[in-house]
Every structure is written in structure tokens, then in C-alpha cells.
Amino acid sequence: MSEPILQLNDVKTHFPITRGFLVKRHIGTVKAVDGVNLTVRRGEVLGLVGESGCGKSTLARTILQLVPTTGGTVVLNGRNLATSSARELLAARRDLQMVFQDPYASLNPRMTVFATLAEPLLVHRVCAPADVAARVAELMRLVGLAPRFMQKYPHEFSGGQRQRIAIARALALEPKVIVADEPVSALDVSIQAQILNLLAQLTKKMNLTLIFIAHDLSVVKHISDRVAVMYLGKIVELGLAADVIERPRHPYTRALVSAIPTPNPDTERTRQRIVLAGDPPSPINPPAGCAFHPRCAYAQAQCKLAAPPLVDDGPTREVACVRLADLP
Amino acid sequence: MRARAIRDSANGLTRASTPAPLKPTAVPLLNVQDLRTHFHTRNGIYRAVDGVSFSVERGETLGIVGESGSGKSVTCYSIMGLIPQPPGRIVSGTALFDGIDLLNCSPRQARSIRGKRVSMIFQDPMTSLNPFLRVSEQIIEPLLIHENISRPDALERALTMLEAVGINDAAKRIHYYPHEFSGGMRQRVMIAMALITKPELLIADEPTTALDVTVQAQILELIGKMQRELGMAVIFITHDLGVVSGLCDRVQVMYAGRIVETADTRTLFKTPRHPYTRALQRSIPALQSKGAELYTIPGLPPDVSKNIPGCAFAPRCEFATDLCTAANPELVAIDATHAQACLRVQANETLACS
Numbered sequence: 100m101s102e103p104i105l106q107l108n109d110v111k112t113h114f115p116i117t118r119g120f121l122v123k124r125h126i127g128t129v130k131a132v133d134g135v136n137l138t139v140r141r142g143e144v145l146g147l148v149g150e151s152g153c154g155k156s157t158l159a160r161t162i163l164q165l166v167p168t169t170g171g172t173v174v175l176n177g178r179n180l181a182t183s184s185a186r187e188l189l190a191a192r193r194d195l196q197m198v199f200q201d202p203y204a205s206l207n208p209r210m211t212v213f214a215t216l217a218e219p220l221l222v223h224r225v226c227a228p229a230d231v232a233a234r235v236a237e238l239m240r241l242v243g244l245a246p247r248f249m250q251k252y253p254h255e256f257s258g259g260q261r262q263r264i265a266i267a268r269a270l271a272l273e274p275k276v277i278v279a280d281e282p283v284s285a286l287d288v289s290i291q292a293q294i295l296n297l298l299a300q301l302t303k304k305m306n307l308t309l310i311f312i313a314h315d316l317s318v319v320k321h322i323s324d325r326v327a328v329m330y331l332g333k334i335v336e337l338g339l340a341a342d343v344i345e346r347p348r349h350p351y352t353r354a355l356v357s358a359i360p361t362p363n364p365d366t367e368r369t370r371q372r373i374v375l376a377g378d379p380p381s382p383i384n385p386p387a388g389c390a391f392h393p394r395c396a397y398a399q400a401q402c403k404l405a406a407p408p409l410v411d412d413g414p415t416r417e418v419a420c421v422r423l424a425d426l427p
Numbered sequence: 428m429r430a431r432a433i434r435d436s437a438n439g440l441t442r443a444s445t446p447a448p449l450k451p452t453a454v455p456l457l458n459v460q461d462l463r464t465h466f467h468t469r470n471g472i473y474r475a476v477d478g479v480s481f482s483v484e485r486g487e488t489l490g491i492v493g494e495s496g497s498g499k500s501v502t503c504y505s506i507m508g509l510i511p512q513p514p515g516r517i518v519s520g521t522a523l524f525d526g527i528d529l530l531n532c533s534p535r536q537a538r539s540i541r542g543k544r545v546s547m548i549f550q551d552p553m554t555s556l557n558p559f560l561r562v563s564e565q566i567i568e569p570l571l572i573h574e575n576i577s578r579p580d581a582l583e584r585a586l587t588m589l590e591a592v593g594i595n596d597a598a599k600r601i602h603y604y605p606h607e608f609s610g611g612m613r614q615r616v617m618i619a620m621a622l623i624t625k626p627e628l629l630i631a632d633e634p635t636t637a638l639d640v641t642v643q644a645q646i647l648e649l650i651g652k653m654q655r656e657l658g659m660a661v662i663f664i665t666h667d668l669g670v671v672s673g674l675c676d677r678v679q680v681m682y683a684g685r686i687v688e689t690a691d692t693r694t695l696f697k698t699p700r701h702p703y704t705r706a707l708q709r710s711i712p713a714l715q716s717k718g719a720e721l722y723t724i725p726g727l728p729p730d731v732s733k734n735i736p737g738c739a740f741a742p743r744c745e746f747a748t749d750l751c752t753a754a755n756p757e758l759v760a761i762d763a764t765h766a767q768a769c770l771r772v773q774a775n776e777t778l779a780c781s
Contacts, residue, residue, distance in 0.1 A: 145559060150639040150640070150641060195485060241537065257727050258569030259727075287495055287666065287728075288668075288707060288711055289493065289667060289706070289710050289723065289724040290495060290706065291721045292710035292711070292712075292721035292723045295712065295721055296720055296721055298684075299718070299720075314639065316640075316712035317711070318712050319719060320712070321712035321715070321717055321718065321721075340717070352643060354642065358641045358644035359640050359669065360643075360647070360667065360670045360672065360673050361673075362668040362669045362671070362672045362696060362708070362711065362714055363672055363696065363714075364672040364673070364693045364696050365693070367669070367672045367673035372644060372648075374644050374645055374648055375641045375642075377646075378609045378611055378642065379639075388733045
């Protein structure tokens, strides 16, 4: 197994809620990410799934230090980003880049493709100004765009092509880790397949580590080596992608997997579905103990007492449920 | 029931010039013929819907799938009279709902049907509810317009409806504003509003696309339950083949403003015939083995502002020949429930995937 490249230890990202205009009073805290431990190995594709509001995007932003960490450490290549200075962070981002969900919003509409792709090269001085054009052309070819479109603006491209530009921008510095936050959710299925193939091919070719966030489990299963399932700021299950999605252990993962409609009319009509009641609880005031217990079919009194830690369940799986042994 | 659906869809396909003298019971609830909705803009004419014919039986669930821009929403907006005119223009077509042509009848007659006997739910419940009005006002509005009913009675009905769509504590929450509900709850409010007049046809335009999967499962369950209770027909627009497979009796696939294939759900998933339908299925990860390279449809969806000669899918199709761009394909029935619009399939050629 390859060496760990990114380690998250008890990462917490909390946002204060304040009220008042001149005198700000602190009236609560949104615990968007609340104690995440995760080790990502070099060359691995880690899928991160969960419902909206579970903190997966905040976790992505925390890894890149786009939001300040409240507690814990984010260690990339032996350096703790959570306590790094701005200068150190700038250097660290050569190894750590992000692809955002909406390629319509994440590209500057007033910058040409050339300007967009040249910017990281010039900021980080990885390339002599004279060589920038050649490098930009190379990047465009890498993601399947013709270099002759270099002087075009984002609005002249389709959604899938824009996402290719965003991927090229993330690859410009040859990072070791890419965090992709729902990179295919805004795309049509035929375009989604192109981007998924591209990401799979690039991670293999460049030995990239990819943290892939999505809510579509079939997409995550397809591309990931391992999957982490988040619920209300915590990881509740972690394991090999096919295992977690085909044989989920945690009650929440079971419900999540069973909620997904499958494109097979025969099984889809007969299969037993676990329909969760209600909405995810508010991260401002999460339920005591296991955050999932109000919606859980297996919850008992002990579930309300303490938040269960992630414990090993076999060699490749970790599950955060105190009743794991009693589950069918 | 099923046999009737089969016969009528076959009738729709052959485009009989004279309407067959069918018994009243055999008339489909909605029969759309040769619908063309074009948008006249400064940059040309966008043929968003270009010759679409289909019918919906009473109590049936019809799925319309296609990528963005394929015209699936515009088809339904045209039926509902929601196309802004200008720039939109319904160039041709009829939409017979229970014998009344919704596209060519008097506005008064159309109003008496739309919102009462046909209603619609939209993708984004946040933008389709009025943020300034309490949901009670919005839910009873169709009742006050379409039925001779007093406000207290209407509120009573609204309350029952909210409970039926699974909103706890409905008596209190009926007086809330939309922002006080979560996304899934808002979609329930939308459904309550659409169903309060007990419509015979519900058009659902991607009602779960903006929702989380667990909430999506709740909403799909709810639509199915309400359909069984009210016996209404549903047109379900979506791009998610998974949603279609569990919910719909029949599916039609749209591409560039035309229907390329229509079949009962099982047939469409088991033996798709049109190259576009097949390509779609080969490109979704859920139907492929893990890690396998996904099939990608080369190129981009066509620009519908240009006149597309022949088959609109031909430039992206791995089986296209010169014939495909020369002749205009029509939907031709393969058997009683299955029709598709690929010339090479119609010529009985075997198209083996690469």
C-alpha cells in the first residue's frame, strides 16, 4: 500500500451564528464538520458521499483551507495546513487543488481560457513566461480540448467543456491531490460519462490522489477506491467502494443506498426500500448521542447517550454505530 | 387498461388523418399530435419541440426522458400554456384533453381545465412558490378559482391535503411562509397545491432533481401513493433513468425536440433499439461494471436553431450512414408498444455496439 499523503485528525469546522448589528451576540454554532479523521493514500480515489448539509463540501473547503479550521489538523505531506501561514499555504496549494461543482460559476467570465490556465503558472512561477503558451496548449490537450480555442471565453463553451477547463486549471501545477466537489452533478449524463472517464484516466496517468465528492452513489462507486459516508459533520462509514455500496453496514448508509432508484425495472419495482422519515436534523442543534438516532430504525436508549466513534469492522471497513453487532 | 394504452399509442404513431371513431372510453386522456413549439429570437428560430405526438391514458404514468435542451419541458409547458409568446410560438399541433383541444380552444375553456383537471409541479419548489404569501393562501388559490367554495371550506380541504402529503402538524404549518419549510417539505406543499383540485392529469417536471436521494425517495413514494388514491395520470419528466424504471408504465426518449423512441418501461430498458437510447444506457455508471470505461457520446447536442437535415442524432451516432442525414426518420412501430425513429433499425439492420 502506498504512503499516506493527506491526514485529517479530528478536524472541526464550526461557523458561529451571530445576531445584532453593532454588538454581535453569539447565539449558536453550526458544526458543519465535527471531528473527522481520515487518511488518504497516494494515488487513491476517495469518494465522499452524504446528503446536502452533511458537511462534505465544508470538509473539502477545510482541506484546502478555504475556510478556517476550528480544531484538529490537516496534514499534507507532513505539514499541518491548519496552522500554516498564508505564504506556506500558497506553497502548499501547488500540491493541492480543487475542482468545483458548477463550471458556469467557477470560471471567470472575463478571462479567456489562456488567461485562466496561465494564471496559476505565473503566480507560482513554475514556467518561464515564454513557455506559458506551450504549457497551456499541453494542458488543453490533456483534458481533450483543442488548443485553438485558447483565446475563447468560458461562455463560448458547453458545460462539459467548461468542466474540462476547470480540471485543466487544477492540473496546471501538477498537484498531488485534487479535491473535486460534485464535478459532474451539473452535467447531463452523456457529458458526465466523458468527465468521469477523463478523471479516471488522469488519476491513473498522473498518479493523482483524488477526493471525489458526489451525492450520486453509482458515480462514486464507479470511480472511487474507497468511500466515506458523512452524516451531520461526521463520517459514519468508511470502506472499499464496492463493499460500502453493495453491502452497507451503518443504518444510515443502508437507507441512503436503498433510496437510490436503480435503472432496472424488474428489481426496482419489487425491492424493499427503506424510506427515512423526515429531513436531516439541523447542524445547529444536532441530536444528542448518535446524530442519526431520531431517524434510525435500530435506535435504542444507548444511542442517545454518546456519539459513537468509528470502529473497525473487518480489515477494510470502519463503521460508527454502537449497535453494529446486533444489526441483521 | 394496458391493452387500450397499446392500441392508442399505435394509433398515435400512424398519424391517422381522420380520427378513428372510437368509443368514448377508448379515447386517451391526453392526445398530443404534431406539436411544434419554436422560439423566435434575434439569433434565429429555435425549434425546441419539432413534431411531437403522444398520448396518455387515464391512470397511466408516462415518463419523458432526455438531456437538457431536448424539449421535454417545453412539450409540457406548451400543453399547460406556459410558453411566453413571444418569443415562443406554437407553430402547429393539437393537444386533445378529453376531447378539448388545449392549444386551440378559447382562453376561458383552457383556464377551466388547466389548474383544475391538469396541474403541474415544477423542479425547484423554492422559485415556484410565492415567498410573500403564506402557503395556505397558495394552496387554496386553485380551489377559490375553480370551485364554488367558501374560504373556510377551502382551508379545511387544504389542511386535509397537507396531511395527506405527509406534513406533520399541518394545522400550524399551513400558516407558514415557504422559507420556513425545507426543500422536501416545500415540494410536498407544491404537490398538495397541484392535487387539491383532484386533477385527472399531473405533469411533474423533474420534481425530485433538486432534492437529496433520501428525500427523493419520499417524494416518489408520495406521488405514487397520491396517484393510486386519485387515479390520475402522470407525465413524469426526468433525466434520471433510475427514477423512470421504478415509476413509469411507459417511457419516451426525446432528442433535439423529437421523440426518438417510445416503449413500455421494461422493453425500453431490456431491448432499447434506437442508438441514442442505447448510448444513454451505456453511459450511466449504474448499468456498467465498476471502473469500466463508460461509453461516451461524441460531440455535443445539436443546435436546434439550425435546420437539422435528417436524423438529429446522426452526427453523434456511431452507426450513422449518408442515408441518415438525407432522410427524415419517423417514429415507426416495432410492435404494439414499441416504436423508434432510427432508419437503420427500421431497415432491419443489426447494429452491433463497438
